[in-house]
Amino acid sequence: MPGVAARGRGRRTINEINMVPFIDVMLVLLIIFMVTAPLITPSLIDLPSVGKANRTPDQKVEVVIGKDESLVLRSGDKSSPMAMQALAQAVLASQAGKPPGTVAVVISADRSVKYETVVRVMDTLQRAGVQRVGLSVQLAR
Structure with a gap:
């Protein structure tokens, strides 16, 4: 329900966005990402190694x-x-x-x-x- 402001005679709705819940959610997400970022291991590519051939070509x-x-x-x-x-x-x-x-x-x-x-x-x-x-x-x- 939108906030209602009383000024003198009539009631008028406040049509401003309440930023406090938005900031709370963003701070919680920031903390979650900061905690989980070091736990994520980067993917490693398993490259083939150089070896010797079974038989050298003629x-x-x-x-x-x-x-x-x-x-x-x-x-x-x-x-x-x-x-x-x-x-x-x-x-x-x-x-x-x-x-x-x-x-x-x-x-x-x-x-x-x-x-x-x-x-x-x-x-x-x-x-x-x-x-x-x-x-x-x-x-x-």
């Missing part, structure tokens, strides 16, 4: 992604610059005629290259049906 094809996102395909002693569109066909050609799983594809990228570029290269190779694609890593010293 041959290796390396896709090098430079700082300027240029692609170079290294196969044996040969090294040739490559466009993204021709990359999958060149890798499949280097794997052709050999038993499946004997030619591994290793992607080496500069540290400053965007993650999106590395994923785009992996996706291009995967869509073309290239098997045994891995990432080159440098072990911490």
Whole structure:
């Protein structure tokens, strides 16, 4: 029921918001959040660790992604610059005629290259049906 103010002759309703209950509720919520915030543990991401392969590949094809996102395909002693569109066909050609799983594809990228570029290269190779694609890593010293 709204408050009623009596002034002289007539009664008039007070149409102001009572802020005291609102402030009480906000203070209670603030205290609840302050108490529960330290109890919430941040979610941890369980990343895979670098291990050793069961069997080293007989041959290796390396896709090098430079700082300027240029692609170079290294196969044996040969090294040739490559466009993204021709990359999958060149890798499949280097794997052709050999038993499946004997030619591994290793992607080496500069540290400053965007993650999106590395994923785009992996996706291009995967869509073309290239098997045994891995990432080159440098072990911490």
